[in-house]
Amino acid sequence: MKKEMLRQIIIVSFLTVMLTGAVHWELVGHYAKSQRLDITRQASQIMHHMDYELSRSFLFLEDTAHLIAITPEITQKKFLSFVTLISRNKVLIKNIAAAPNLVIRYVYPMEGNQTIIGQSYKDLPGQWPDVQKAIATQKLVTSGPLKLIQGGTGLIGRVAVYTHDGREERLWGIVSSVIDMERLYQTLGVQASGMVVSLKKTGRDFKPFYGDASLFLPQAQAVILPVIMQGVNWELAAMPKKGWAKISGMILSVDLILILLGSAVAYWRVKSIQNDAVLKEIRQSLDQSQAIAHLGSWSLNLNTQRLWMSDETYRIFGLDKTTTVPTMTLVKNRIHDDDRTQVDESIDLAIKECADYTMDHRIVKTDGTLAYVEARGFVHCSQNGTPQKFTGTILDITPRKEAEKKIKDREAQVRAMASASHDALIMIDASDKIHFWSDMAEKMFGWTTEEAMGQSMHRLITLPEDCDKALNGLKHFSKTGTGPVIGSVMEFNALRKDGTIIPVERSVAAFKIADAFYAVGSIRDISERKKREEQLRQLATTDGLTGLYNRRRFMELIQKEFKKSIRHAVSLSIIMFDADKFKMVNDTYGHEAGDCVLVDISRITRQVVRETDFPGRIGGEEFVVGLPHTDAEGAVQLAERLRSSFEASKVETADGRIIRYTVSFGVTSLDPQSPVDVETLMKHVDKALYQAKEKGRNRVEQY
Numbered sequence: 001m002k003k004e005m006l007r008q009i010i011i012v013s014f015l016t017v018m019l020t021g022a023v024h025w026e027l028v029g030h031y032a033k034s035q036r037l038d039i040t041r042q043a044s045q046i047m048h049h050m051d052y053e054l055s056r057s058f059l060f061l062e063d064t065a066h067l068i069a070i071t072p073e074i075t076q077k078k079f080l081s082f083v084t085l086i087s088r089n090k091v092l093i094k095n096i097a098a099a100p101n102l103v104i105r106y107v108y109p110m111e112g113n114q115t116i117i118g119q120s121y122k123d124l125p126g127q128w129p130d131v132q133k134a135i136a137t138q139k140l141v142t143s144g145p146l147k148l149i150q151g152g153t154g155l156i157g158r159v160a161v162y163t164h165d166g167r168e169e170r171l172w173g174i175v176s177s178v179i180d181m182e183r184l185y186q187t188l189g190v191q192a193s194g195m196v197v198s199l200k201k202t203g204r205d206f207k208p209f210y211g212d213a214s215l216f217l218p219q220a221q222a223v224i225l226p227v228i229m230q231g232v233n234w235e236l237a238a239m240p241k242k243g244w245a246k247i248s249g250m251i252l253s254v255d256l257i258l259i260l261l262g263s264a265v266a267y268w269r270v271k272s273i274q275n276d277a278v279l280k281e282i283r284q285s286l287d288q289s290q291a292i293a294h295l296g297s298w299s300l301n302l303n304t305q306r307l308w309m310s311d312e313t314y315r316i317f318g319l320d321k322t323t324t325v326p327t328m329t330l331v332k333n334r335i336h337d338d339d340r341t342q343v344d345e346s347i348d349l350a351i352k353e354c355a356d357y358t359m360d361h362r363i364v365k366t367d368g369t370l371a372y373v374e375a376r377g378f379v380h381c382s383q384n385g386t387p388q389k390f391t392g393t394i395l396d397i398t399p400r401k402e403a404e405k406k407i408k409d410r411e412a413q414v415r416a417m418a419s420a421s422h423d424a425l426i427m428i429d430a431s432d433k434i435h436f437w438s439d440m441a442e443k444m445f446g447w448t449t450e451e452a453m454g455q456s457m458h459r460l461i462t463l464p465e466d467c468d469k470a471l472n473g474l475k476h477f478s479k480t481g482t483g484p485v486i487g488s489v490m491e492f493n494a495l496r497k498d499g500t501i502i503p504v505e506r507s508v509a510a511f512k513i514a515d516a517f518y519a520v521g522s523i524r525d526i527s528e529r530k531k532r533e534e535q536l537r538q539l540a541t542t543d544g545l546t547g548l549y550n551r552r553r554f555m556e557l558i559q560k561e562f563k564k565s566i567r568h569a570v571s572l573s574i575i576m577f578d579a580d581k582f583k584m585v586n587d588t589y590g591h592e593a594g595d596c597v598l599v600d601i602s603r604i605t606r607q608v609v610r611e612t613d614f615p616g617r618i619g620g621e622e623f624v625v626g627l628p629h630t631d632a633e634g635a636v637q638l639a640e641r642l643r644s645s646f647e648a649s650k651v652e653t654a655d656g657r658i659i660r661y662t663v664s665f666g667v668t669s670l671d672p673q674s675p676v677d678v679e680t681l682m683k684h685v686d687k688a689l690y691q692a693k694e695k696g697r698n699r700v701e702q703y
Helices: 002-070 076-086 128-137 181-188 249-293 311-317 328-334 337-353 398-419 439-445 457-461 464-480 527-541 551-568 582-589 591-608 632-648 678-694
Strands: 093-100 106-108 141-147 153-164 169-180 195-201 223-229 232-240 295-301 307-309 356-364 370-381 387-396 424-429 434-437 489-495 501-513 516-525 572-579 614-617 622-628 650-652 658-660 663-670 700-702
Touching (some): 002 181, 002 232, 076 106, 128 141, 128 153, 128 169, 153 181, 307 311, 337 356, 337 370, 370 398, 457 464, 551 572, 551 622, 551 678, 572 582, 572 632, 582 591, 591 614, 591 632, 591 658
Parallel strands (some): 663 700
Antiparallel strands (some): 195 232, 295 387, 370 387, 424 434, 424 516, 650 658
16 A cells, blocks of 8 residues: 555655646746837837938928929028927927038038038938949938038938929939937937847948947847838847846745645646636637737626726726736726717716717826827616626827827928919829819819819810820829829920910829829919910011011921922922112101011911912011922912012101012922032022012012
């Protein structure tokens, strides 16, 4: 019997030792993993905070570059006014500078940064390669962290600014901003955490620019995470300030308890551990799913007022699960004062009516930070309608609310800039829906903001024949954020509300919010410019008195037709004619009467020649007509018709006197088989005109 007892003792002792050892090593491993997970979580929070701060700072830089792109004539005063407006609360921005033609001219703030004014990037070999990269890629390029001319250490972001003059894209210069790295480290709260942290650029050869290099050595066993954001590619190493703890007092206590419990509970303990492991795995999966979705769950027993909350619910409220006893009073105290009454009323109504509960409201976490949540719940009642249980979920919607606020803030900035612009600013999404319609857009197109918002922009202001093509282009834009109109300056005819058509010039830029692409167009009414261009074209190509082509324009056209005639072997003729004894007309009737004769000659010439012919005045009373696809015989016949028409015409002076006049003609034609140049043709027709004068005037002579 003793032998059997000894055998049982040995078996039980062996099982106890084995169980104690297994649990000991599992707890040691779990403790080590929990340390690394905690450090990873803290390091991830630092990375997230860093990404948020860098994104805010570089978004400010891109906004400034876009402003300069649409107003390249910007002055130091306008530059300071803009950056002062939008740089509020951006504490990391050490300075922002604009460098037209790659020479730094504008800087904000001026104090402490005077030394960089007038610096050319080409004279800064340490910065020039990154400037060239920004110009080549037309994207944000970051440098550093590095020592600054004006003192301190900064991370520099650069964006190339391109402008458009209607025909081609031109480099305006560079816009850069410096992020104060020392202030960034303070903002991240690295020193206040329970970790030591080191940062360096990705790669073996780079030394840390923050922290101890030894953290990246294998023996340190630090948590190393990649940092990829806003054009930077770094690595972050982190570990506890006191190093990795090998074992905790809790593990030693567990070992002692297991040994004291002995073999009597060994078998049942093993089964319990196995069951606990399964339950733990299920619970961890649920907690991980809720953490990923930022969705917590809760349950309230309405009879006992006992409240249960999931791990994610604790996290959303900023509560420590290990030290917090969840109660409804505790939860309600976390609700923002301005929302608490409405939340209480909604909950009481749901319990009273055994109904659903849904509401968005704000909460204040234990660290004082504000969060937005979407709360949903359902009241379970007994058959007699008595409320028994209240269960629901809570979703952290802070990122969504912050994004909405950012959009509203951005819209307020854009609307302020739009109000100061003489151009219409319109923002659409990838489905062509209008999201922004500036005051100038109302004036230009006649549609009010209320009428335009939500409408299809192209169906509203583009001509029907252009609309379908534009809408088809948006299909590609919705997937890529690119297209032929993005980043270009184009002219087209736009449609106003009253049906009138106006010429406009449009430039378009694209941006992305969340997963959706948007486009902003700057539209300028160029009606007056088109009128001036037409007036200038008329002045440059026509004779001011007769309206016929001037000598320079006629020579351009005859050169063009000459080349066509040679290339296609077709006929080309020239008629040159001159008013006979025109000096006598001026001397007898006066120069005003002489001008009337010249105007009458141009009038008759337009009536007689074909639409394809091009008449011009190349001297005082000397005229010429180019005749494409016309041989010598046809040219002579046309000249005779002109001569007889002039002979039959009469001009009445201001005092009622009648002037009759005659005209002499010279004709020449190009022989495609034996061509000469245009200058020779003009000499030939001039000789023919001279012969007509010599033979008595009022006649046609052919060279």
